[in-house]
Amino acid sequence: MQFCETQTYNNLARSFAGESQAGMRYQLIAREATAQGYIALADEIKTIAKNETVHARRFFEELTKRGGESIHNIDINAGYPFHTGDLVEALRLAAEDEKVEHERNYPAFAATAKEEGFADISGLFTMIATVEKHHEQVFRYLHEAMESGNLYKNESPILYICKECGHKQTLKEAWDVCPLCKSSQGFVALHIPYAKENV
Ligand SMILES: [Fe+2]
Ligand SMILES: [Fe+2]
Structure with a gap:
């Protein structure tokens, strides 16, 4: 064939x-x-x-x-x-x-x-x-x-990192405006639990 x-x-x-x-x-x-x-x-x-x-x-x-x-x-x-x-x-x-x-x-x-x-x-x-x-x-x-509305919230504190300047802070909710570079929350790196489980 x-x-x-x-x-x-x-x-x-x-x-x-x-x-x-x-x-x-x-x-x-x-x-x-x-x-x-x-x-x-x-x-x-x-x-x-x-x-x-x-x-x-x-x-x-x-x-x-x-x-x-x-x-x-x-x-x-x-x-x-x-x-x-x-x-x-x-x-x-x-x-x-x-x-x-x-x-x-x-x-x-x-x-x-x-x-x-x-x-x-x-x-x-x-x-x-x-x-x-x-x-x-x-x-x-x-x-x-x-x-x-939980993209940048967590029940217990977790490490949030600004993808623009690298500022890091362990918080229950990511900052609205990065204290270091003044970038908005949308620049904060995401926590995708399912992605990590599957690596
Ligand atoms: Fe796909
Ligand atoms: Fe595909």
């Missing part, structure tokens, strides 16, 4: 499109976070956006490596999210999108790739699914922290 006749060929094309779009959607969320002064939050989202574009690159490489010069066009029949809404809701929807990727799409694509004899592509889908699970946890934490 020609590679272009396999389901894996189509799944790689779908995944390339999905990851490319996720990367762009997250850049838009980061842009909105920046506009609202949440600079450290925007940095976290930009990191995830970058991860998605690298996932897209890997799918593109696997597709073109095997498809060779015979690929000129691939018709993709798939649904992709086009959410609108405010920043807090955007974070929740991003978590939901990540959940679909790591719970449904990529495990199914990994199984198909294995059945079709592409163990390495199956492994790639599985590795990326693991990253998407982590992304879901980060977005879910960020959503809950923003919704409850």
